[in-house]
Amino acid sequence: MMNIKFLKLVAALSVSVVVLGGCASSMSGGAYSRTQARQAQEVQMGVVESVRHVKIEGTKSPVGAGAGAVIGGIAGSNIGEGKGSTVGTILGAVAGGVAGAAIEEGVMSKDGLEITVKLDSGRMIAVTQEADEQFRLGDRVRVLTGGGVTRVSH
8 A cells, every 4th residue: 555655655656747848948949048138139031831740859857767767766665565675665766767768758758740842942941830820831930040940931
């Protein structure tokens, strides 16, 4: 039977993962970091040649694996006594770490778009960003580049 300390730990770790998830940087075409604000950007105009739906990978920080390892280790330690408990702790920690890392990446992944644009200069580029704005073949768009970031907007 699970004890109260274990349930409190699971609750605390779950809240931590959610809070850290809120800290993940946005890949949206409309989101700017503090360092990008008030910086000049080059603006080019173009036409959308194609739009492809893609998946932007989630974060792969040690938080998910660490939280999973702790929870798995605690859960595994409740199995058996003596050496059985030790083995359960180790196996639980390893399995929990792997599961925690996979869960973190899955929760943090985002739907994205690969937008291919033919610039007025004749050059073709493709930009991948979060799918928070709709783009269609033939749309007239702006391509903004600056500070190592390129984004497409209407």
